[in-house]
Amino acid sequence: MGKYRLLALDLDGTLLNEQSEISEMNAKWVKHAIEAGVTVCVSTGRGFPSALPFAEQLGLDTPMITVNGGEIWTKPHALHQRTLLDSDKIMKLHALAERYDVWFWAYTTEDIYNKERWVGDTIARNWLKFGYYTEDAPILSAILNEIQTWEGLELSNSSPHNIEINAQGVSKASALMEVCRMRGYDMSEVVAVGDSMNDIAAIRASGLGVAMGNAQDEVKLAANVITGSNQKNGVAEVIQNYVLRA
Incomplete structure (x- = not known):
């Protein structure tokens, strides 16, 4: 096992291309990460029903973060924590x-x-x-x-x-901290990848914060590294260059 044990992936604008698809290259390298013992965690603003098909496509049986951290799942269909908005x-x-x-x-x-x-x-x-x-x-x-x-x-x-x-208090960062607590990981062992402001707290809090090439400028400034765009298999690039090399 390398330095990083948890890979948190945003969906739209990150793992997904502009056609809302996971490219073959991204799917291939996510599989390599899983085979290497890395926990791959979907971390999205989407609700669980629209995020689930992508987790299933990748064969994930690992924690999921949905609605920006409003829900944390131990694994698909197994709710761990939910924070409501009044x-x-x-x-x-x-x-x-x-x-x-x-x-x-x-x-x-x-x-x-x-x-x-x-x-x-x-x-x-x-x-x-x-x-x-x-x-x-x-x-x-x-x-x-x-x-x-x-x-x-x-x-x-x-x-x-x-x-x-x-x-208040709900974010992908706070959710990732809870996932780490559940799994016995440290936030220094997390790679968080995203493109928007709902990713920025997680990018700042993680051991390696990665902004997509298509990310908003403020997200790029917060990140440790910038990878390729969601149209150019930026997630696969992160896994090759950082997750599996660390």
């Missing part, structure tokens, strides 16, 4: 989305809702995450400025055009 905060976030007339979505423990499909019985549901999307930068900035004044929220993004909101 319903009253969801109602405020929803009202703000309506006021600015932007696209929005929100995850519950059972489903996902959005601007085209919302629910009136907000209080009755168990919420995990809320998100806004708009390519109108001034509006996105105005929304961010307002919610930054609210208490009890953890703010990030998964693209330059969105804002993602979890309960």
Whole structure:
């Protein structure tokens, strides 16, 4: 076993290409990492149902981090920990989305809702995450400025055009720390790979923080190294050059 024991991989913009596919090269090198004894952990802003097919494609029976750390799974289908976002905060976030007339979505423990499909019985549901999307930068900035004044929220993004909101303290970094506690690893033994602001805390907290070539500039500045883009098998490059060489 080398220096690194856990490889935490974001999905969109990282392991997945722009067609939301795992390339043959990335799949091949993930398999090599697994065969070498490395624990490969999906770490994504996606909910469990949409992240699961990629874990299954890779044959992973290892921990998963979903909805930016709102859920931590011991292995697929085995929930270890879940942190909910208060319903009253969801109602405020929803009202703000309506006021600015932007696209929005929100995850519950059972489903996902959005601007085209919302629910009136907000209080009755168990919420995990809320998100806004708009390519109108001034509006996105105005929304961010307002919610930054609210208490009890953890703010990030998964693209330059969105804002993602979890309960305060929820992040991929805190989730990775819990996975390490579960598995008996140290954070110095973790390689975290990502491209967006919801990856930045994990990149900073890990033994090796890796930004994709297509990552947002702030993520690149936070990383120890920058790999190839998600269109050029950047994950395979990380495994070859760092995970299996360490």
